[in-house]
Amino acid sequence: MAQAWRCSGLRWAAGGPELGWEGGRRTALTWGKRVAFAVEEGGVRTCVGARGHACPVRAVVSGRSTGARCEECARLDRAHSVAADTLADDPRPYRVYLAWFGPGMVKVGITAEQRGPARLLEQGAVCFTWLGTGPLMAARRTEELLRAALRVPDRIPYADKRAVRSVLPATAPERAREVEELHARALALPGWPESLTPAPCDPVDHVPAFGLAQLPPAVGEVTELVAGAALTGTLAAAAGPDLHLRTATGVVVLDTRLMRGWGLVPASDGLPALPLRPFRTSAGTAQDGLF
Template sequence: MAQAWKCSGLRWVAGGPVLVWDGGRRTALTWGKRVAFGVAEGGGRTCVGARGHACPVRAAVPGRSTGARCEECARLDRAHSVAADTIADDPRPYRVYLAWFGPGMVKVGITAEERGSARLLEQGAVCFSWLGTGPLMAARRTEELLRAALGVPDRIPYVEKRAVRARLPGAAGERAAEITELHGRAVALGGWPESLTPAPCRPVDHVDAFGLEGLPAAVGAVSELVAGGAVGGRLVAAAGPDLHLETGAGSVLVLDTRLMTGWELVAARGEEVTVPVRQFRAPSGVQFGLF
């Protein structure tokens, strides 16, 4: 029987994206690398637990869930989340940022200063700039100020980010134009908390880090994994949690690595995809079916 592994998700480190497996093993991902795995037969997807603790009942979770947590573990994880606004006494300094994902898609957010740009890589931000640094609640108030005064959202769905990655402007200056304009409007607003130190507009571009230059348009995305299914392809790009894989048929599919968590995965060969796929455009007659 083939050895099975459980994936903890995609992480962004100094050298690029890596897949992390239970037990601490890591698989570095480089452009052109073959990514191939099968889902163990006869099993199901189980809750990944919360905050480093296993789910006490190993609850079953839906294949299409990107969180891979049961209701109770999801509630526990959310209860200790800065994003959920449930922590007000975190003493660490926080940064406010503007992130750009494509034309007309700019969001505002916050991240702990010690994390550097990791949060932006995890979200798949094509371009970003810092706005300021200060205590958590000051950063949170600044985020709310921009949402209310400038209409900048704090969330953009991944499906919208994926849809434009192959059609981004070719010049870094064009990609930075929207956040540069918004940065100027943001710092001109009154009402910034005194404890938040503004930062100059210095756009950081992630096109090279993600491998998006010349990226072929994806024809679809894996919608879920299923027992006995397989995913295989050559890695052509990665952004946020997404892998863009060129299959044996020459078409590019997107795999959200959050769908891999909670499953027992085994090594596989080939470059076919035999799990459910949501098409981005009309099928071309091509079948879409560890390292």
């Protein structure tokens, strides 16, 4: 019987995207790389735990959950996140950023300065710029200021981000325009926290890092993993947690968060395909790991 691997998620390293595996191994993902796996026959999806700790009851979780956590582990993970506003005494400096995902889709967010641009890559930001740096609560107040004064959201659904990746503006200056305009408006607002140091507008374009240039429109996206089913393709692009795979039927999008919690094995002939739904597009808005 083939060895089963458990995916810990897609990470963005200095050299590009990598799939992580329980035990610490990583598989570098390069354009054109073959990605082929099957879900263990008879397997179930179990909770991945929280904050580096295994789920004490190894709870079974839904195949469609992107969090791959049971209710209790999800609560624990959320309680210790920056987004939960429970880390007011965190002494680290934080950065406020503006991230662009497509026409009309700009969000504001914060990330620890020591993380660099990792958070932007994880979210699938096509273009971004820093807005300022300071203590956590000052960064949080700035984020709230932009939401209230400029109606800039702090979240954009992944489905909306995916829908525009194959129809983005062709040039980096075009992709940076909305971020530049919003950056100027943000700096002109009254009420900025004195402890937050503004940053100049310096847009960073992730189209090359994600491989989005000339990306063909997707025809489908994986809805969930199911025991005994498989997926085979070659990597066309990657953005945030998503892999865009060229398959026999066209480009298919796989949210790698759906892989977590399953036992995965090499794909073999004759297995049914993972369930897909038609892709929603928008016109303007030794075995090294498993593979």
